[in-house]
Amino acid sequence: MKYYSLTNNQNTATFSEAVIQGLAPDRGLYFPEKTARLSDDFLANLATKSATEIGFEVMKPFVGGSIPDDRLQQIVADTLCFDFPLVKLDDNISTLELFHGPTMAFKDVGGRFMARCIGYFNEQSPKKVTVLVATSGDTGGAVASGFLGIEGTEVIILYPKGKVSTIQELQLTTNGNNIKAIEVDGVFDDCQEMVKSAFLDTELNSAYNLTSANSINVARWLPQSFYFFFAYQQLLRQGFEGKLAFSVPSGNFGNICAGIVANRLGLPVDHFIASTNVNDTVPRYLQTQQYNPNPSKQTISNAMDVGNPSNFIRIQSLFNNDFDTLKKHFSSYAFDDSATREALTALHKTYDYVADPHGAVGYLGLQKYMKKHPEAQGVFLETAHPIKFRNVVEETLGVTLDIPEQIQHVLGKKQEKTALKDYAAFKEYLLAQAT
Numbered sequence: 260m261k262y263y264s265l266t267n268n269q270n271t272a273t274f275s276e277a278v279i280q281g282l283a284p285d286r287g288l289y290f291p292e293k294t295a296r297l298s299d300d301f302l303a304n305l306a307t308k309s310a311t312e313i314g315f316e317v318m319k320p321f322v323g324g325s326i327p328d329d330r331l332q333q334i335v336a337d338t339l340c341f342d343f344p345l346v347k348l349d350d351n352i353s354t355l356e357l358f359h360g361p362t363m364a365f366k367d368v369g370g371r372f373m374a375r376c377i378g379y380f381n382e383q384s385p386k387k388v389t390v391l392v393a394t395s396g397d398t399g400g401a402v403a404s405g406f407l408g409i410e411g412t413e414v415i416i417l418y419p420k421g422k423v424s425t426i427q428e429l430q431l432t433t434n435g436n437n438i439k440a441i442e443v444d445g446v447f448d449d450c451q452e453m454v455k456s457a458f459l460d461t462e463l464n465s466a467y468n469l470t471s472a473n474s475i476n477v478a479r480w481l482p483q484s485f486y487f488f489f490a491y492q493q494l495l496r497q498g499f500e501g502k503l504a505f506s507v508p509s510g511n512f513g514n515i516c517a518g519i520v521a522n523r524l525g526l527p528v529d530h531f532i533a534s535t536n537v538n539d540t541v542p543r544y545l546q547t548q549q550y551n552p553n554p555s556k557q558t559i560s561n562a563m564d565v566g567n568p569s570n571f572i573r574i575q576s577l578f579n580n581d582f583d584t585l586k587k588h589f590s591s592y593a594f595d596d597s598a599t600r601e602a603l604t605a606l607h608k609t610y611d612y613v614a615d616p617h618g619a620v621g622y623l624g625l626q627k628y629m630k631k632h633p634e635a636q637g638v639f640l641e642t643a644h645p646i647k648f649r650n651v652v653e654e655t656l657g658v659t660l661d662i663p664e665q666i667q668h669v670l671g672k673k674q675e676k677t678a679l680k681d682y683a684a685f686k687e688y689l690l691a692q693a694t
């Protein structure tokens with residue numbers, strides 16, 4: 260399997276090159292040359308497959324021989340070390356809980372898979388890989404936990420001082436080992452700028468083998484397609500037949516894009532709904548056919564505060580850049596914080612279900628779609644455990660949440676972080692470490 264750059268399709272890479280580079284040298288996103296239907300036998304027998312069997316079959320063509328089968332199997336098994344339960348709320352609405360991993364956000368799967376792939380590539384040609392990651396909260400924790408202790412790798416996380424939750428900061432700063440946390444005196448955009456500047460800095464690039472770990476990296480993006488198979492499999496076991504709609508709380512649109520990939524691989528999905536907060540670039544695009552990104556706005560579903568979603572270009576490619584086909588299979592709706600709080604309350608009152616603000620946005624999008632399509636079977640993805648957004652959830656619902664084991668584990672651990680204020684200081688820090 261080859262990957263080509265969406266900036267210039269003459270620029271191609273193998274899976275291992277695409278993973279190690281992150282972004283193509285022309286700054287374009289890598290895209291697989293084929294998303295072919297999986298075998299009829301596999302699709303017909305989905306209900307009986309294990310999670311690891313599904314993950315292996317889905318990733319094998321994308322990995323395209325860069326990793327031997329037995330090793331890929333092991334990487335998938337290590338990645339999927341927790342459950343993905345589908346919780347039925349009523350006859351035609353369920354939620355797929357993606358938060359049972361080590362950092363309790365759905366990004367754990369991509370983080371773990373990518374780390375293990377890089378660990379394998381490093382065994383083949385030892386050259387330490389340094390992962391730079393700017394985070395507004397969840398990404399950094401999942402990437403850190405995924406790479407913790409993986410030989411030949413090091414992760415440097417940049418996060419904005421005072422702008423991540425207490426639990427998130429603990430998840431970023433208490434890992435030790437090959438994980439380093441940098442607290443930047445600024446906002447998320449400053450962190451992201453510092454990472455971008457580092458990638459373009461020739462001096463740093465000769466001292467380091469740098470890569471990025473956000474959802475532009477194919478090894479973080481593609482494994483997210485597993486979720487949609489896991490949901491479908493559980494519906495099949497409940498005797499489901501009919502039309503399936505997924506609502507995905509979306510920020511950078513990597514997760515929903517992986518769902519569309521699952522559909523291309525043969526998963527029968529009738530409709531995709533990208534549910535957003537007031538960062539509504541894509542919902543506006545679907546109404547006007549004008550793509551006009553706005554600066555990001557802060558909301559209570561802050562992992563989706565993205566003004567210009569990087570992965571939307573991949574979604575357009577999956578629909579051959581045809582607006583009408585896209586609109587037929589894909590909807591996108593935006594909701595503000597007060598609607599999100601009302602949805603948290605409604606889920607709690609109606610179904611006795613405690614969601615997080617991102618899942619609540621997903622529920623709102625599904626509800627809106629199902630008003631016009633009451634015959635559909637709807638699944639919304641629950642992308643984070645409510646404890647990660649404890650203040651909003653407790654205050655909105657008037658409840659006290661139990662603290663799960665994964666979070667207990669970081670409370671009271673010693674924090675280690677380096678405070679830096681600008682790119683010059685960051686570069687000096689990196690060069691000092693390199694010698």
Ligand SMILES: *Cc1c(COP(=O)(O)O)cnc(C)c1O
Nearest residue numbers: 509510511512513514562642643
């Ligand atoms: C990252 C994240 C999202 C958005 O996912 P994208 O793939 O960027 O669209 C939604 N919910 C939570 C909790 C997240 O951490």
